[in-house]
Amino acid sequence: MTNMFSNNQSINKSLDHLFTLIKDQNDKINQLRKPQPNLSIENHNQVKKLEQCRGVPSFYNYLKTGNGNGPFLELADGSVKYDMINGIGINLLGYSHPIYIQSHLESALKDSMICGNLLPDHSYLSFCNQILENINQSKLEHFWFATAGSLANDNALKILWTKTHPKTRLITFEKTFAGRTIAGQNITWNKKYKENLPELIDVDYVPGPSDAKTAAQITIHSLEKLIEKNGNIYSAFLIELIQGEAGFIFGDSQYYQQVLTWAKQHGIYIWIDEIQTFARTTELFAFQMFNLHDLVDIVTIGKALQICGTFYTHELNPKAGVLGGTFAASYSSLLVANRSLNFLLNNNIYGTKGLIQEIHNHFIENFNRLQKKYGEQVIPYFGGVGLMISFEVGDSSYELTWKFLNQLFDNGVIAFSAGQKPARIRFLPSLMTTLSHIKEVFDIIEKTLSEIIIKDK
Ligand SMILES: Cc1ncc(COP(=O)(O)O)c(C=O)c1O
Structure with a gap:
């Protein structure tokens, strides 16, 4: 095994030995x-x-x-x-x-357990660099780590709201799941997850993808009715391209192209929640598989590489102070994220x-x-x-x-x-x-x- 950090031969030999024992x-x-x-x-x-x-x-x-x-x-x-x-x-x-x-073994060589946002190291930087390179066909230019998918979604919301102020209202599909923070549970469709919680976020739900040939028209018709009723008071359209908690409900490229283009034409930002889809479809990002590079403004990831975070465009980059937080990720997670990404992109996975x-x-x-x-x-x-x-x-x-x-x-x-x-x-x-x-x-x-x-x- 090649160690990223240590020049000390006896540490490297011991790590090799331990690696073999644990693997065996x-x-x-x-x-x-x-x-x-x-x-x-x-x-x-x-x-x-x-x-x-x-x-x-x-x-x-x-x-x-x-x-x-x-x-x-x-x-x-x-x-x-x-x-x-x-x-x-x-x-x-x-x-x-x-x-x-x-x-895991190599992260023991680090001086502490968790990498803080105020203490970034090379593994923090190299993950950001590597992953942003992979999405350079889109307008996504920035990435901020979060310690949970739900917190990546919270950051997305803050980024959007600071840009679209005073518009805060959201649109999402019926059956959306958006995580477990107060914002996430507010946005989530399933009422069972938010019983007696105050409704702090204004969300409108529209019918999502379905097997109907007219699915895009049905969604767009509902979107138009919303604008007719409320005026264009919308900050963003949150979309899970493959609805995870709903049992993997999804549309095709054409469906998403039409619906997302409608939102763009109305000046509504496109927020894609890839917390469950990231790295699991036939492209690294589901938005790449559905060919939506030009349409996405903000994307959240989690789970698969053991790190979470939010991608956003230069246009949405908020002023310093909006994003923060003590922890970014554990050092072992950062190493896993870097190496998994290399592995995924270089082994005929997609x-x-x-x-x-x-x-x-x-x-x-x-x-x-x-x-x-x-x-x-x-x-x-x-x-x-x-x-x-x-x-x-x-x-x-x-x-x-x-x-x-x-x-x-x-x-x-x-x-x-x-x-x-x-x-x-x-x-x-x-x-x-x-x-x-x-x-x-x-x-x-x-x-x-x-x-x-x-x-x-
Ligand atoms: C689509 C989606 N969004 C958000 C989340 C929340 O992520 P986390 O559980 O890491 O906070 C999940 C988790 O299952 C998810 O599937």
């Missing part, structure tokens, strides 16, 4: 394992304690051990499972990827023949096969883009979906739900998901279908 240990986690009865009781007690600490029930009955390998995750009950959701999309490269191990599309195709072929075998009553829907894949089972109700998810978990696959009506099962698999992993995951899906869905028919 995790490499052994390479197949499913059932829970062990003695560890299961302890795991259960720990989960109960955690529930008490957090004051809410856990979705699943587990803590993880911290060991994993590719799609495999070791849990505290001794089991090893396929993790098809990996913490809602954190580990794009798969558990214990050499880049992760190496970055494009219609890249690895992401290949993994996607394998999932879709298998869903096709299962739907043909069991019918649309058993699998009414499957789809998605790149490494964002979702499907529905049975009546697509939230209750049945979670019954299925819990059984899927017991059978060895961790996934998560998205959306309510319909509820979908959501996969955000890592890049290290091979054909043989996919085959085994589908064997488990099929088993679970027979236990939960087909049995009930």
